[in-house]
Amino acid sequence: KNLYEININKKIRLHIIGDGVYRKKVEQELIKYSDKIDIIYVGTIAHNKLDEYLINNIDLLYGVGTCVIESAALGIPSMVLLMDTKKIQDNQAYWYFDTKHYCTGITVEQKNDFNINYTSIADSINSILAKNGKKNLGYKCYEYYKKNHGSIDSLAMIFLEKIINSSLTFDKLKKVIKYTPYSLVKITKV
Secondary structure: OOOOOOOOOOOEEEEEEEOOOOHHHHHHHHHHHOOOEEEEEEEOOOHHHHHHHHHHHOOOEEEOOHHHHHHHHOOOOEEEEEEOOOOOOOOEEEEHHHOOOOOOOEEHHHHHHOOOOOEEHHHHHHHHHOOOHHHHHHHHHHHHHHHHOOOHHHHHHHHHHHHHOOOOOHHHHHHHOOOOOHHHOOOOOO
8 A cells, every 4th residue: 555655657566475374365455556566476486596586676675574684685675564463554664774673573562662763665665766775775784784684603692692681481472472373383381
């Protein structure tokens, strides 16, 4: 909806990568936008072909989690979307380089907790279309990736430090992770 409402003199091409249980529902929901947006359902891409596909087809990636990190590592301008289990009314996301606390996925309820600089979807598109916009934003995302996610040793040390200093218990963790299908995970309290 946010992409559909943008007034630019170019047709937007939206690549939806991946498959899942909601694919048919997504296709049915997005059909109403097809007069202004070319929607390409790519499906699952083999890991060894994903980088090439992204580099050749994506000017701006919207996503959450590792897909944002992977695209930034390729120098692709990358934005983190808000997450929720219901329809999101918000039209904002944040640039990967504006990430706080290494978090590449926050819920709508957490939006104000991270003190992140949010950008509207329309402004993100206009930023890419500006002279050298794609290049400059891709570079900023890449530099942030290199500094914060580019070293496995550094990440492991940060992760271990956070675990050691955490007061997070399993019961608290269970409340935070809303998207894990607990019925499919064997859990043992220690």
